[in-house]
Amino acid sequence: MNDLAVDRHAAYFRYCLNVLPSPYVAVDATRLAMVFFSIAGLDLLGCLPNVDPEIELGKTLSARSKVSEKTAQAWIEWIYSTCMIPGGAMFRASPSIGAESNSNQFRYDVGHIAGTYFALSTLLILRDDLSRIDRKAMLSWLRACQREDGSFASGVFNWKTDKQEQFGERDLRFGYCAAAIRWMIGGDRLVTQEAVEDINVESAITYVVQECWTYDGGLGMGGMSEGHGGFTYCGVGLVKLLDGDLERCFGREKLQQLIRWSVAHQVAEPGEDGASIAGFNGRINKDPDTCYAFWVGGTLDMLGKEWLEKTSLGRWTAYLVETTQNQDIGGFGKTADSMPDVMHSYLGLAALALRAASYADCLKQLDGSLCIAADGREHAEKLRRSWDEQRSR
Template identity: 40%
Template sequence: MAQLDLSIKRHGAFFNRCLQVLPSAYTPTDGSRLALLFFCVSALDILGLLPFDSDDTPRRVPAIVTHEQTERWRAWIIDTCLLPTKNAFRCSPSLTLPTTASYTPTTVHDAVLDYDPGHAAGTYFALATLLILGDDLSAIDRPAMMRWLSECQRDDGSFATGVMGYRSDMPGEEVPDYVKHFGERDLRFGYCVAASRWMIGGDLLQCSEDVNITSAIEYIRSCVTFDGGIGIGKLTESHGGLTYCGVGTLNLLLGDDGSSNGAALYEVLGEDAAQKMLRWTLEHQVLYVDDSDSENEDDDDDESEDGTLKKCFAGFNGRTNKACDTCYSFWLGGTLAMIPPSSPTSPSSLTSSATRSLALSDISRNSAFLLGKTQNMTIGGFAKAPGAMPDVLHSYLGLCSLSMGAAVAREQGLLVGDAEDDDIGILKAIAPLQALDPVLCISSRARRHGEILRAKWSTP
């Protein structure tokens, strides 16, 4: 296998460029600018290119972002995306309604709707980016935001995209659910609410307006499928991204510190179901077969002397019988990083491992797939699949997967040896990446900043 490398400077230039101008193909995403900002800023953080010190991994290249730039990003989030009520964020300033006109028409029931609502995903992206930038979150109304997050929960325990403001002059009229809640009904927004709750210290407020954790857990349990994964809802197909969201939500709602200790999963599902989910997740690392490569190699080169298949590229797919996809290297890898190999109460528990079950997957072959097949060595970034153009979402999640792989390599001492060895060379290439927190999908440095804020808020 040819020597593979990770160009931190080239990827840094890619994300820095995307923060200034985007190709026309991104026009439909104008309503999700917070998501685009998060992917780019957090990627620069994982690359070690933000002007913040970290104790995790020594910086190999100078920061390319100044403190003045980070302050402008921070101000942009608060000034353009935080609602006037300071209890939620909209996804983009393009969704802001003009103040010179009335956009609150009455319905047939004489109710008044608010057409500038907060968004669960936008709130997560905003809070996560602010933590990365070192903000103290003093601009938000934490109790009001916790109240809004709890209102996003539906009666069945699931969470909506957001809450439509509703006012009626009719005494005693109950708010219909189809009016109050809008958007899809799936685990993505449950994860966004749970992560936002942790980041604002909602569990520390000790207020009556909190999410119904018991109901949320039961909804997640109902989404677990027969093969061990988690689907978008009841009786649906297992999906890698939604499995990550379900497991992450359990860690955030039940963990003492919102960490990936894994106890929550075994507690809620039981050991048999948790082990089944672990097996399902591992089975979704699949070989990537490149037809052009196979045509240039002899058939005898496909097997080693003992008759076993030689190691090759092996990424992850999100559903059964699908091809490898860059983003699932994180969704499934992040899930493995939150599931211990055995129950935390087991005498032989291996939960002391910071990367949990991720080491059970083939880190080198996944890294080889990302570096050798979806990484763009011309303009930087990672594509969804080999041969495609890079985009900010897959580029960010590709880096997250590589960062977790580097954590496994450091933890297991796999970086020692001759770089000419394919496996060691690949792992040494990704070693400079900053550590990632798999639960919040931000750097460990940013998570520690969140822990500092939580400690401050918990002090009487």
């Protein structure tokens, strides 16, 4: 598609991997998230060496946008060497919060559930085999992060002791990360093959369906809150990854309400030529925002691609390409008058990648439930099968 500035987007993500503007100092404790958004963005554009040579994707990119095997391997080593907690059971969210083993602060150098999700997702994108990870220990750690009500903490102090102390708020995003981590490491297979204790899948799903259901037919941080596009995506994603049968878990009535709630969050505003363009917002009476094109679009993708097709597809892609895409330096901003940032830049591309047929010449197809390219999920599926084969020998 000639309306997508692919080389500028690639340059923007490459720049973000080398140096970030000073405002990002405030989020340095989540540096792995910035790394994920940048590398995943390059992957969707076909810049990484994992592109199938038989397809046309990436052939419109200039040579300077391509990433070498050496660089991709260096990124893998950076994740393991700076962010993996010794033992291989979890990852910290940033190398800036690491501590020496003889330091008084060492007890605070613990794994973070979101950091672990971003690390695993990025490693899969880069086609790592995850052989340096202790999958059994990681599943055990996830179980320690789960609260009695089914929700998940962001991490645990004093893990593997009788003085475990969960930290972090009850945040549906942590539940989604836990479900994605469990799937990526083949936790469902470990439980049946290795007699490893699983997380409480039933209580995790019940927490979403009962405790996070909101009065308006969406999902939020609790029953008394309003539905939110990001939390709705995380809740639906959690159920999809842990069970797969959304109708059985939510029930037909709630599933229809979720579909209606999601479609209703497409909002229109005038375009440059006077025609109406329509992005998505995350809450009632809010302006459209680039990231919600993915959060809401990804939710509809999981609920059934036919529901995504029932939105005004051309109008919300026009909102992204014509309104929030920065044609000068690359990337996407939050809104039309915003400078691009790395999160909105990736989620803008991810939303467009949900429309695989329309952007097949310049974007990979996206897997809506994992928020990575579909071939990254295929790589994870291969690893899961290989772990099964190793076990059967």
